[in-house]
Amino acid sequence: MNDTRSSLQRKTTFTGLLFLLPALTFILFSIFIPTVWNFLLSFQEWDGFQQYRWVGMANYVQAFEDRVTRNSLYNSIFIAVISTFFAVVIGIALAALIYRLGRKEGAVYRLILFMPSMLPIAIIGLLFTFMYNPEMGLVNAFLRAIGMDSFAKAWLENKDTVLWSIVIVGIWRIAGLTMMLCFAAIQNIPASLFESARLDGAGFMKQFFQLVLPLIKPIVQLSAVFTLVMQFKTYDLVFVMTQGGPGSASKTIPLHMIDTAFTYNEFGVSAAMGFILTVIVAIIILLTSRLLRGEYYEY
Amino acid sequence: MSTNSISTERKTASFHRIIVLAFILITIYPILFVVLTSLKETEEFYTNIWWLPEKTAWGNFKEAWVDARIGEYFATSLYVVSISLFLILLFGALAGYALARLEVPFSKTILFLLLSTTFLPSETVIMPLYIMMSKLDLVGTAAGLIIPYTGWGLPITIYIFYGFFKSLPSELLEAARVDGCTEMKAFGKIIIPLMMPAVATCAIFGFVGLWGELLWASIALSMSDLRTLPFGIISFQSQFGTDWGPMSAAICLILIPLIVFFLFVQKYFVQGITGGAVKG
Numbered sequence: 185m186n187d188t189r190s191s192l193q194r195k196t197t198f199t200g201l202l203f204l205l206p207a208l209t210f211i212l213f214s215i216f217i218p219t220v221w222n223f224l225l226s227f228q229e230w231d232g233f234q235q236y237r238w239v240g241m242a243n244y245v246q247a248f249e250d251r252v253t254r255n256s257l258y259n260s261i262f263i264a265v266i267s268t269f270f271a272v273v274i275g276i277a278l279a280a281l282i283y284r285l286g287r288k289e290g291a292v293y294r295l296i297l298f299m300p301s302m303l304p305i306a307i308i309g310l311l312f313t314f315m316y317n318p319e320m321g322l323v324n325a326f327l328r329a330i331g332m333d334s335f336a337k338a339w340l341e342n343k344d345t346v347l348w349s350i351v352i353v354g355i356w357r358i359a360g361l362t363m364m365l366c367f368a369a370i371q372n373i374p375a376s377l378f379e380s381a382r383l384d385g386a387g388f389m390k391q392f393f394q395l396v397l398p399l400i401k402p403i404v405q406l407s408a409v410f411t412l413v414m415q416f417k418t419y420d421l422v423f424v425m426t427q428g429g430p431g432s433a434s435k436t437i438p439l440h441m442i443d444t445a446f447t448y449n450e451f452g453v454s455a456a457m458g459f460i461l462t463v464i465v466a467i468i469i470l471l472t473s474r475l476l477r478g479e480y481y482e483y
Numbered sequence: 484m485s486t487n488s489i490s491t492e493r494k495t496a497s498f499h500r501i502i503v504l505a506f507i508l509i510t511i512y513p514i515l516f517v518v519l520t521s522l523k524e525t526e527e528f529y530t531n532i533w534w535l536p537e538k539t540a541w542g543n544f545k546e547a548w549v550d551a552r553i554g555e556y557f558a559t560s561l562y563v564v565s566i567s568l569f570l571i572l573l574f575g576a577l578a579g580y581a582l583a584r585l586e587v588p589f590s591k592t593i594l595f596l597l598l599s600t601t602f603l604p605s606e607t608v609i610m611p612l613y614i615m616m617s618k619l620d621l622v623g624t625a626a627g628l629i630i631p632y633t634g635w636g637l638p639i640t641i642y643i644f645y646g647f648f649k650s651l652p653s654e655l656l657e658a659a660r661v662d663g664c665t666e667m668k669a670f671g672k673i674i675i676p677l678m679m680p681a682v683a684t685c686a687i688f689g690f691v692g693l694w695g696e697l698l699w700a701s702i703a704l705s706m707s708d709l710r711t712l713p714f715g716i717i718s719f720q721s722q723f724g725t726d727w728g729p730m731s732a733a734i735c736l737i738l739i740p741l742i743v744f745f746l747f748v749q750k751y752f753v754q755g756i757t758g759g760a761v762k763g
Contacts, residue, residue: 192660193586199666200585204593207578207637210570214634215600218608218615225611278506281499296507299514302687302745304695306713307734310720311513314520314727322516356510388495413602420697424717438606438698445610446702458607465604 225455243456252432253457256440260461262347263422263436264415265468267354271415272408274355275362276400280392282363283370294367298360305357305417309424312353316340316425340426346434350425354415361414362407369403370396401478408472416465437461514738521731543732551722553733556715560694563625563711567632568689571640572682578637579644580674584656585666594645597638605635606698613702623707628700632693640685647681648674683748690744695737712737 226244229237247253278297282290300308315322316339324336339349373396381391397404419438422428428435428443437457445454521543523536548554582590612631613622621627651674659669700714710718716733 196666197586197588200581200587203577203581203585204587207574207641210574210630210634211597211600211637213615214612214631215603215608215638218611219603221611222607274506278503281503284496284499285503293503293507297510299742299745300510302691302741303738304697304713306695306697306717307737310716310730310734311517314516315513322512360510416604417606419606423697424720438604441606442609442702451610454610458604461604462607465602469602
């Protein structure tokens with residue numbers, strides 16, 4: 185009996201490995217090997233054709249000494265962190281507001297608000313180049329219509345406004361995700377808790393800050409982490425909207441990496457930037473989840 | 484409760500509604516704008532930029548589809564994405580099943596590694612991948628897109644399928660195994676019919692992720708004539724920059740499949756993104 189059981193088990197394990205094999209092969213090839221290679225490449229000098237040469241930390245030094253790289257790093261962090269902050273705050277607020285509205289009505293609103301989260305980023309970039317267009321764009325047309333002509337400007341061609349313009353697109357795109365996740369979390373709060381809060385005379389604001397927010401904190405944390413991960417992937421958006429311009433005012437690390445590698449053939453330096461970005465993303469995600477750590481409640 | 488407090492409650496409710504509606508307007512208008520612009524002729528566009536076209540013009544769609552070769556790019560994208568999606572679903576389901584049910588050693592570690600890849604900035608794999616693909620002579624071909632797309636789509640798919648298979652009662656499979664069903668047969672007869680919601684969730688995740696992919700497509704295809712839809716539209720932008728009518732029509736053509744797909748399966752999608760995160 186014992187023997188047949190263990191042979192059955194061995195057979196199951198073997199089948200399991202067989203089932204796993206094709207997926208792991210693809211993942212190994214398109215994620216793990218390139219990631220490890222990128223890490224190794226960051227300590228090498230390579231122009232794309234000649235021999236590899238180990239250069240230690242030289243690529244990292246070169247990356248940090250370059251003003252454009254430092255600037256791109258700042259832009260990457262600025263866009264990701266600021267847009268995540270506002271997207272999460274707006275998302276939570278929308279979830280709490282929609283929770284109070286009718287079931288059918290709320291479902292339609294949620295569907296619409298969530299829609300941008302699934303549109304391709306490149307297409308969102310195109311949509312907003314229309315919106316920000318200096319002559320015909322909606323933003324300037326709106327400002328002119330309400331008599332604030334002096335505020336109308338070339339949003340994406342102006343060094344002072346370009347980053348915030350991109351941040352706003354980031355918020356527009358992703359606030360719906362937090363809304364969706366937080367709405368589901370609020371729905372799970374037993375109605376009796378709201379009932380007793382109301383009987384105690386707590387208004388909407390008080391209920392929100394003292395009841396809802398502490399209870400959905402773990403989901404807020406999760407939304408913030410998801411949003412951060414997505415907002416660090418800025419290549420498509422920035423490429424379509426500004427290509428990093430004006431000058432390099434809106435260049436982010438992914439854009440600068442691709443330029444460094446494919447235009448200037450400095451593959452090692454580009455790899456070093458990629459690794460620096462990975463580390464920074466990891467640190468910011470860890471800090472965020474620390475900051476928003478909350479307890480899970482069983483209802 | 485007094486009538487007075489009911490009426491304040493109503494007042495705050497309509498105040499809330501106004502805030503939500505303002506956000507709805509901001510969300511929907513840019514999308515609506517593109518749809519409206521795609522139906523306007525150039526002259527009308529300059530006189531009536533914001534609102535409904537007086538006379539719907541389908542010429543922009545024809546121009547985009549034929550002259551700007553969007554039709555051709557559409558077919559390429561459809562081909563690449565459907566093959567990738569098929570592979571992702573097939574291999575993802577098998578792997579998720581193996582990790583959840585088939586006593587694979589270190590399954591927790593494998594799952595953790597898979598999940599952590601989704602947090603990596605994807606740009607870091609682009610360059611080494613390009614080198615690998617050019618060594619294999621796959622740069623500029625459909626296979627050069629399908630292989631990485633499949634690899635990138637798999638981790639989250641495996642994770643979703645893992646969650647699904649874990650939630651199945653194990654008696655179901657043990658009974659089949661005791662009855663002498665092979666793993667393959669058990670999978671086909673018992674599991675597949677039960678897993679359609681999980682398949683739908685993964686299909687949407689995959690489709691949404693791949694249909695608009697630009698970075699890899701623009702690098703892998705830069706030297707070839709092959710264009711996916713997003714890459715085609717971006718080249719179109721530099722070519723027809725100011726011609727908003729055909730440009731908008733092209734954008735509509737990339738959005739229509741997404742929106743149709745989403746409306747059909749949005750229930751699963753919402754379950755998919757909230758399911759793992761929020762119990763209930």
